[in-house]
Amino acid sequence: MKIVRFNSGRIGVVIDDTIRDVTEVAGVVPGEFPPVGPVRLIAEFESRKAAIAEAAAKAEPIAFSDVVLETPVPWPNKLIAYPVNYHDHATEMATKKIADVQGYFLKSNSSLSGAGQAIELPNLPGREVHHECELAIIIGKEGRCIAPEDALDYIFGYSCLLDITVRGREERVFRKSYDTFTPVGPWITTADEVGDPTDLTMKLWVNGNLRQSATTKDLIIKIRDMIAIASSASTLYPGDIIATGTPAGVDKIEHGDVVAIEIEKVGRMEVPVEAGDRGANIVFAKPYIFERAS
């Protein structure tokens, strides 16, 4: 099943390239604060799945062009991210701080945005803002100290994720936590539709030019192990999101660009980039020149 969130918190299922509104049977209240309905929906999904499928089959089709797509899980307990998790990206960044020696970091949950929302570039003269093409794992059930061999059972589904980043030497969390710096979408594809996630191709284009291309086969820490490592320290909850890391090819995005990301069996999302007039601060006042190592 492909589950979308749209128009101020409504929930839909994608059938024949159209949206079927299932908000009511999903048990989600549009516009609620905090917007935790999708987290509850994921936690309760097994008991609601049949009713959702039935409601979706009966609902009127809604065209994607008539809605604004929103981030599928706007209020997760955690947005986990693995740094440098592909060797070719480690090479281009000239870093040895690879995921298997660094562990995970967190991005601000409020950086999450959806397919229908532009990436707002902060006004930081002398700084580059880069795209990172990543597979997102959406956790389906609570767990601590999850064994690698059990880890796939904890995955609810997958989404496309852009880990947008201000380049520099400052605190990574700060450089990656501006609002709209984590577009996720265009929907969640449930794990049963994806099957084996160990060799999914993923690609990213800017204005139609291919910038990143890889497969999850090349991940340094594999999907199972990412879940095991994260849950060795932290209880994972339904709706938690794991950004699995980017391959080589990260590069600058600018006003007017359109970033497209496509992941095999998961989906494709296109997000425009707009220059904002806010976001400056003393931390980013010094310019930083990004130099690719290879």
Ligand code: MN
């Ligand atoms: Mn990243």
